[in-house]
Amino acid sequence: MAAGSVVSRATGFLRSAVVAAALGLGLTADGYAVGNSVPTIVYMLLLGGALNAVFVPELVKAAKQHEDGGAAYTDRLLTVCVLALLVITGAAVWAAPAIVGAYTDYTGGQASMTVAFARYCLPQIFFLGLFTLLGQVLNARGRFGAMMWTPVLNNVVVVAVFGLYLASGDGGSLTAAETALLGWGTTAGIAVQALALVPALRAARFGFRPRFDWRGSGLTRPLRSAGWLVLLVLTNQAAYWVTTRLATSAGRHAQAAGIDGGAGFSAYNNAYLLWAVPHGIVTVSLVTALIPRMSAAAADGDTTGVRRDLSYALRTSSAAVVPAACALFALAQPVMALVFGYGETDAEDIAVMAGTLMAFAPGLIAFSGQYVLSRTFYALSDTRTPFLLNLVIAGLNAGLSVSFYALLPARWAVTGIAGAYSLALFAGWAVTASVLNRRLTPRDARAPALWRSATAAAQARLLTAAVPAALVGHVTAHWAAPGGAAAATAVGAVSLCAVFLLLARPLRLAGITSLVGGAATRIRRRH
Template structure:
C-alpha cells in the first residue's frame, strides 16, 4: 500500500561499507573465507526464495480478500481498519529498524563486553512495554482513529470498521515485536525466519478469506454479522500473532534468553534514537500522504453509493492496484538497489564520487531496460489483468475494472517511482537523512494538492484515479528536485547518458505498444468481453511485442540490452 513505499528488504551484513583491499583481491581465499562466502550465498538464496514466496502468497492473499470482501463499502471498512496498525508501527519502530536499530545492535554486539546482551534486554523490554501501552491506547481510541482516515464513512460502514479495528489494532504489538525480533535475528546472521515467517501470516489470512466466503452470511456493511466480523478481525490478528511466535522461537533457538530490564540510562539507545529524527520526519510525511489518500478515496466511494452510481472506486481499489503496481519494482529494482547500497556507501566514505555516479547511473539504466516496456505493457492490459485476477466472489467485473483503471495510471509512473527510491538510497549512502525528509515534504505537498484537485474536478467514480495520478506526479517532482541536489553534490549524475538511454528505450517501445494494442483490439473484436480477452490478449500481445521491442532497442543501440545479452550468453556458456 501507499504506506509502505520505501521499506525494501535490504540485506544486512556485518560490514557492508568496507571495500575489498588489494590483498583480498589478489590472494586466494582461505578455508574460513570460503566458508563465510558459502554461508552468505546460502543465506542470500534462502532470503531470495523466501521473499519470492512471501510476495506470491501476499498477492494471493489480496486476491482472496478481494473475492471475500469486494471493493465497495465493506472492503473499505476492513482495509482502513487493517492499515492503521501498520501505520502506527511505521511511526514507532518500522522506519527506525534499518537506519538506526540494526546498526546500533551490531555495534553493541561488537563493542560491549557482554556481546550486547544487556542492550538487547533493555531494548526488548522497552519495546514490549511501549507497544503494549500503545496497543491498548489504540484499541480504546479505535473510533477516532477510523474517523481520522475515513471521516466520510456511512454510519453502518463506520460501525463495522470500528468493530474490526478493535481486533485488528492488536496487531500493533505483534507487528512491532516482529520487526524488533527480525532485527535481532539479522544481527546474528539469521535471515531465514524473518523472510519466511510472513508466509505463515499470509496463509492464515488466506484461510480467513476462504472461510468467510464459505460460511460468511453478509457481503455488505448492512448484512455482515457479528460472527463474520469476529472471523475477519480476530482471524487476521491471529496471522500476525503466529508470525511473531515463529520469530520468537527462532530467536530462542539462536541462544537469546530474555531478561527483563528497564534501566535505560547509559544504554546509548537515546543517542541512537535522536539520530533518527529526520527519518521519523520522512516516515511521518508518507503517513500523512496516506491520510489524504484514505480520506479522499473513501469519501469518493461513499459519494458514488449515495448518488446511485457504481461503487467500488475507493480505497480498496487503490490499495489493490498499488500492490500490483509494486510487484515489478519489488522483484526487479529492489534486488539491484540492495546490491548497490553497500557499494555506494563504501565509495562515499572514500569520497570516490565518480564511482557513486557510475553506480547510480548503471543501476537506473539497467532497471529502466526492464521497467520501461513492462510499465507500458501493464498499463495497456491493466483492465484485462485486473478483471482476470479480481473479478471473483463479491468483486464484480466493474469493481475489478476500477482496480485496472487505477493500475493503468500508476503503471505510467513506475519508472519515476523507481528512480526516486534509488535517489533516496544514494542520499542514505552519503549519510544524509535530512534531504530525503525535505523531499518527502515536497512529495506530500504535490500529492495533496493534486488529490484535492481530483476530488473537486472529477466525477466520484474517477476521483481515486486522479489521486493515483497525483501520487505518481509527486515522485516525478521529487526526482527532479532530488536529482538537482545530488548532481551538485556529486559533480553530476551522468545525466546525458541516462537521458539518452531513456529516450531510446521509450522510442523502442512505440512499435511494440502498437503491436500490443492491435492484438488487444483484435481479441476484443473476435471474442468480446470475457476470459478469452482477459487471458489471451495480454499473453499473445506480450509474446508478439517483446521481439519487436528487442529489435528496435538493438537498432537504436541501447547499450544496456547488449550488456544484458552478453551476460546471458556468458552464463549459458558457463552452465
C-alpha cells in the same frame, strides 16, 4: 532473495483475489480495507519509517565500532523499540474510534463495522514492528532470505481465513462473528509472519537479552535520526489521510448516485497493491541487499563505493521496473480481471480498478527511483535531507488529489487521485536526484559523477523503448481479449517483452540484455 519476494507477491495476488471475491468492492470492502490499513498507518506514522531507515546503518556501524561486534548495542536498541511498540499498540487499540473517524466520514453501521475491523487489526502494529526489527537484524548480518519468504505464510493464513468465510458465509452483510473472524484472522497472518523469523535468527546465532542500561550507550544518535524519519512519515501520512478521506467519500457518493463499480477506497487500494508488486520484487530486494555494503562504505568515508553501488542499483532496478510499468499500463484491464474477477467483483469493478492502475503505472518508475535515492541518504546517515525533499511529494500529492477529486465525477475520482500520486512522485524524484547528485559528485572536477552520467543515459534509452512497447502490448492484448483475461494478458505481455528485446541492441539497453543473458545462463546450467 528475489525468489522469496516473487512467491510472496504471487501468494499476495491470491490473497487479494480471495478477499475481493469475499467482499467485492462496496462499502463492506471499504470498511475492511480501512480497518486493515489503520495498523500500517499508525505503525509507519510513529515508528515504522524510523526502523526501516535507521536500523541497518546503525547496526553496521556498531559492529565496526564495538569490541563485542555491537551485540550489547543491538540488545539496547531492540529493547527500546519493543517497549515503544507495546505502548503504541495498546494506545492505538484504545483510540480506534478516533483513528477511524480521522480517516473516514462514516456514520452508523458503516462506522461501527470499520471500528470493529480496526480493533481486531490494530494488534498488527506490534507484530509489524517485530517483523521489521528482527528482519533488519538478519539483514545487517547478511541474511536476507527469511524476511522475503515469511510473508508467504502471512498470505496463506489470510487466504485460509477468507476461504473459511466463503465456505460458511451467505454473502450478505457481515455478522459480528464474521467480522471478528476476518479481523483476527488477518492479524494472525502478521503474527505468524513475524514469529517465523525466529528460526533464522537462531541459525544466525543471534540471542536477544533485554538491556535497560541506556544512559551513555550511544542511542541518542539513532533516536535523533529517527526523529527526522518520524517527521517524514508524518508528511506522508498527512497526504495519505487526504487520499483516504477523498477515496472513501468518493465511494459513498458513487453508491449514492447509483453508480456500479465500487469507485472507492477498496478500488484504489487493490490497484495500489498490484502496482507496488514489481517494486517489492525488484527494487526492495536489490536495495535490501546493497544497504549494508553502502552503509559500510559510507562509514569508511568511501564515497566512490557508495556512488558505484547507487549506480548499479538504479540501472539494474530500472531494467526491470520500466518494462513492468509498461505492462501494468498496457495490460491493466486483463490483469485486473485475472487477479480480481471472481465472486462479488463484477465487470464495472474491474473497469474502475483498471483505470486506477493505469493512472498509477507511470509513477512506478519514479517510485522505484525515489526509493533507491532516499535509501542512499539513509546509508549516509542523513535522514534530514530526505524529509525536506519528501515535502515536495507529499505536498503535490495532497494538493493534486484534492483538485482531481473536485474536478472529476465520482466514477473517476479514485483514478484522478492515483494520477496525482504519479505526478508527485516524478517531481520528487527529479528534485531528489539533483540534490543527491551534488552530494555525491567529487569536488575534483576531473572525477565524474559515476551514477549521474551512466544512469541518466540508461533511463532515457529505456523510456524511449517504453512508448512503442506499451502501445504494442495494449493493442495485442485488446486483440486477444475475446479469448479471456489470461490469453489477453499472456499475448500482451509477450508482445511487450518482444519489443523491448528487439530494441535492446539498437538502443543499447544493457540492463535488458544482462537480465536476459543471466536468465538464459541459469536455464542452461539447470539443463
